[in-house]
Amino acid sequence: MTTKARRNAVKLVDYVSLKDFGGVGDGTTDNYAAIVAWLAALSLGNISGETRFRKGYIPAGVYAYNGNISWATTGNAGGLNIVGDGSMDSILYCTATSGTALSIATNRFTLQGFGVYASAARTSGSGNGITIDAGLATTSFEGTLRDIQVLNQPGIGVNLVRVEHHILEQVLVGYCGQQGIYLTGGAGSASWNILINCRAQFCGGIGIELSSSAFHNTLIHPEVLSCTAASQMKIHGRGNILINADCEATNIITGATAYTGLTLIGSRHKVLGGYFGDLNTMIELISCINSVVEDPTFTNGASGVIAPVGLNEDSASKYNRISLTNTATNVTAIISPSAAQPGTVLIQDGLEVASALSERIIAVAGGSAYTPNVFLGSYIVITLDQNITINLPSNARANQKLKFRFVQGGAGGWTVTWNVGYKKTWSNVGNVAGAQSMINFVYAGGGVHIQDSAQSPYA
Secondary structure, three states, rough: OOOOHHHHHHHHHHHEEEEOOOOOOOOOOOOHHHHHHHHHOOOOEEEOOOEEEEEEEEEEEEEOOOOOOOEEOOOOOOEEEEEEOOOOOEEEEEOOOOOEEEEEEOOOOOOEEEEEEEEEHHOOOOOOOOOEEEEOOOOEEEEEEEEEEEEEEOOOEEEEEOOOOEEEEEEEEOOOOOOOOOEEEEOOEEEEOOOOOOOOOOOOOOEEEOOOEEEOOOEOOOOOEEEOOEEEEEEEEEEEEEEEEEEEEEOOOOOOOOOOOEEEEEOOOEEOEEEEEOOOEEEEEEEEEEEEOOOOEEEEEOOOOOOOOEEEEEEEEOEEEEEEOEEEEEOOOOEEOOOOOOOEEEEEEEEEOOOOOOOOOEEEOOOOOOOOOOOOOOOEEEEEEOEEOOOOOOOOOOOOEEEEEEEEEOOOOEEEOOOOOOOOOOOOOOOOOEEEEEEEEEEEEHHHHHHHHEEEOOO
16 A cells, blocks of 8 residues: 555544535535535444444535435444534535434534534524434433534524433524524433533524423533523523523613523522623522522613512422522612512521521611511511501511511500401500510411410510
C-alpha cells in the first residue's frame, strides 16, 4: 500500500466527511442523497460483539436538503459521533415542509458543533428540529448534544423522548413554533439528564419544559427569553433541580397577556438562585409538594407589567420550603396572598415568617379595625387607642393558629368586637389602662376560627 493510500485509509477509519459523499455547502444544492449515503458509511460493522462507527464530520457550510434525516440502531449498538466546525458554521438546512429535520434513535451518541436550520417554506409547515427517541421498546441513554443550534423549526426545537443520562451543553433553540427544549418520558421516563447553559428564545411554546414523566434531571443555568407561552419555563415530574435559571419576557410583555417565569408542578424539586424579570408572576407553584425555592432574584423594568408578583403558591401546593431575601426590584408583591399553604415554610430575610406551625409577632398600633394577614405572622399584638373590630384573616389555611394579645393604651377602657366567624367566649371586663389580655384560635375551615384556649383575663 502506498503512503498516500494508507493516509486515505486511516482518514476513512478516523472520520467520514459529508463532502466525501458529494455534500455541497452552498445553501441551495439538495444534499439529501449525499447525507443518507454519508450516514450509511459511518458503520464499521460488528466489532467484538458490538456495532462500531466512524466519526462523521460536517465541514463549514450550509447543507440544504429536502427530506427527513434519521439514524436508528437496535439493541445496545451505539457510538455515533457527528461533529462540525461550530453551531454557526456547519449548518444542516432542512427545506422539507413536514417531518423531523434530524431524528436519532440510538445510544451513546455525540452531536457536536453544528446547527439545524429551517427554510422559510419549512417554517410555515410542520415538524420538529431534532428528536431523540429510541421508540417504545427501549430507552436512549448516554447521549451528548454540545454546541448545537436549532432555529426556525415549525414544531419543537429539541424533542427528547424517553432519554436517560444525556448531557445537553450550550444548546440554543430559537424561533421555533412550539416548545424550545422538551423532555418527556413517553411510555417511560426522562431521567438523570443534565442541561448546562441551554437557552430557548422567541419560541411559540414553552421555552424549556420537563413533562410529568421527567425525574431527577439537573438544569444548570437554563435560560428562556421572550417565548410566547404563558410560562417561560415549566417543570413537572419529580426531583428535578434548577440552578441559577434565567427567565425573562422583556421583548414581548405588554400587559395584554400574563407571563410567568417558572412554573413548578409535581414534587421534590429544587430551585437554587436564579434571575426572573419583566414577568407578571416570577415563580408559581401549582400542585407542588415537598419542593424547595431558595433565594431567587425578582426584578421588573418593563412598563407593560401590571402589579407583578414574585412568588405564588396555589391552594393545592403544600409542604414546600421557600426562602427569599430582599432581592426584588419594582415588584408589587414579593409573595402573593395565597402563599404559605399547609405545611409550607416561608423564610424571608433569614426569618421564618409563615407556615402552618410558625409564629411571628406582628405589632399593631391601634386603629378602629384590623384584618389579620397570617402570611405575615400568627402572633398579633395590638396596642388599643380606640374601640376595635377584628375581621377575619385574609388568607387563613387549615389548622392555622392565631394568637392575639391586646394592650390597653392611653386611658384604657377600649372594647374588642369580633367577627362572627370567631367562635369564642370573650369579655372586655378589666380593660383599664395598661391591662393586657390574650386569646388563641385555630382555623377549622369555612371561615370559622375556634377558640383554642380560654381567654386570659385583663390584668
